[in-house]
Amino acid sequence: KQEVTQIPAALSVPEGENLVLNCSFTDSAIYNLQWFRQDPGKGLTSLLLIQSSQREQTSGRLNASLDKSSGRSTLYIAASQPGDSATYLCAVPDNFNKFYFGSGTKLNVKP
Amino acid sequence: GAGVSQSPRYKVAKRGQDVALRCDPISGHVSLFWYQQALGQGPEFLTYFQNEAQLDKSGLPSDRFFAERPEGSVSTLKIQRTQQEDSAVYLCASSLANLEQFFGPGTRLTVL
Numbered sequence: 001k002q003e004v005t006q007i008p009a010a011l012s013v014p015e016g017e018n019l020v021l022n023c024s025f026t027d028s029a030i031y032n033l034q035w036f037r038q039d040p041g042k043g044l045t046s047l048l049l050i051q052s053s054q055r056e057q058t059s060g061r062l063n064a065s066l067d068k069s070s071g072r073s074t075l076y077i078a079a080s081q082p083g084d085s086a087t088y089l090c091a092v093p094d095n096f097n098k099f100y101f102g103s104g105t106k107l108n109v110k111p
Numbered sequence: 112g113a114g115v116s117q118s119p120r121y122k123v124a125k126r127g128q129d130v131a132l133r134c135d136p137i138s139g140h141v142s143l144f145w146y147q148q149a150l151g152q153g154p155e156f157l158t159y160f161q162n163e164a165q166l167d168k169s170g171l172p173s174d175r176f177f178a179e180r181p182e183g184s185v186s187t188l189k190i191q192r193t194q195q196e197d198s199a200v201y202l203c204a205s206s207l208a209n210l211e212q213f214f215g216p217g218t219r220l221t222v223l
Contacts, residue, residue, distance in 0.1 A: 004153070034211070043115075043202060044154075044214040089153055096167060097142060097206060101153030 002027045002092055006102035013080055014110050021075040021105045023090035028068050035064050035075050036089045038104070044089065048075070080109045115215035117203050123221045124193045132188045132218045136205030143186050144212065145178055146202040154202050160186060172197075193222045 003026040013019055023033070032051045036044040048064040050057045050073070056065040063076040073090060087106045091099040116135045124130050136143050141162050146154035147170075156170040162183040171178070175193075180186040190197055200219050204212040 006153075036214075041219070043117075043216040044204075046211060046213070049211050091153075093212075096159060097208075097212065098144065098156050098159055098167065099146070099154070099204075099212065101146075101155070103151070103153045 002030075002094065002100040004090060004092055004100050004102040006088075006090060006105050008105060009103065010106045010108075012108040012110065015080060015082060017080050017109075018076070018078050019080055019107075021077070021088050021090075021107070023073040023075070023102055025071045025073075025092050025100075027092075028071050030068065030092050031095070032093065033064075033066055033073050034091050034093075034099075035062075035073075036091060038087045038089060040086075047088075077107075080107075082109045082111045085109050115203055115205050115213050117201075117215040117218050119218060120216060121219050121221075123223065125223055126194060128193050129189065129191045130193055130220065132190075132201050132220070134186045134188070134203030134205075134215060136184065136186070136203070137213055138184075140205035140207055140213075141183070142206045142208065142212075143180060144204045144206075145186070145188050146204065147172075148200040148202055148217070150199075157188070157201075190220075193220075195222050198222045 035047045050066045061078040087104040089104045143160040145157040148154040159167040160180040175191045200217040204214045206212045
């Protein structure tokens, strides 16, 4: 069974900092990896999807990298803003597209 | 519709009551998933449908949990004789085949 781990569990930074969220997975035979954002009391919003053949994917101030062989992905957030405060989840699907999620990193960006 | 919708958004049940949670996927999405998210944790898989066929129900915690999707679109997750440990957010997601999944806002179930 795929195990997904996210470090750190929580992070508090001042506005403007660049930061890195980490995700690791135990089974490297993945099809893709997806990063989500979850605001309190809300559902999941997809941020980035990286196919297994890709090394990274970028959207605005977000950049996600994928190293399949080592079972790792990182989400880089540039110039963080208070509006970035949320929980960030990474998820890896099996061959039926059933997701295995990490427990998330709860980010707080202080003004 | 524009996205996945779920109803009700919040449900409070007394222990022992039955509840039914509804998911309306994006039109045309053949795959539908249910996940359970406990407080402070990531979502955990419950069950998966492809059209009306339930292909995987390995994540359902007990036989009190039952899901259906009779016409291959709307799905209902039913929990019988609710217990306090059933309190969680129940998320529904849909996708086209093995492509990107889109999640609904979830139903927050509180069992007293």
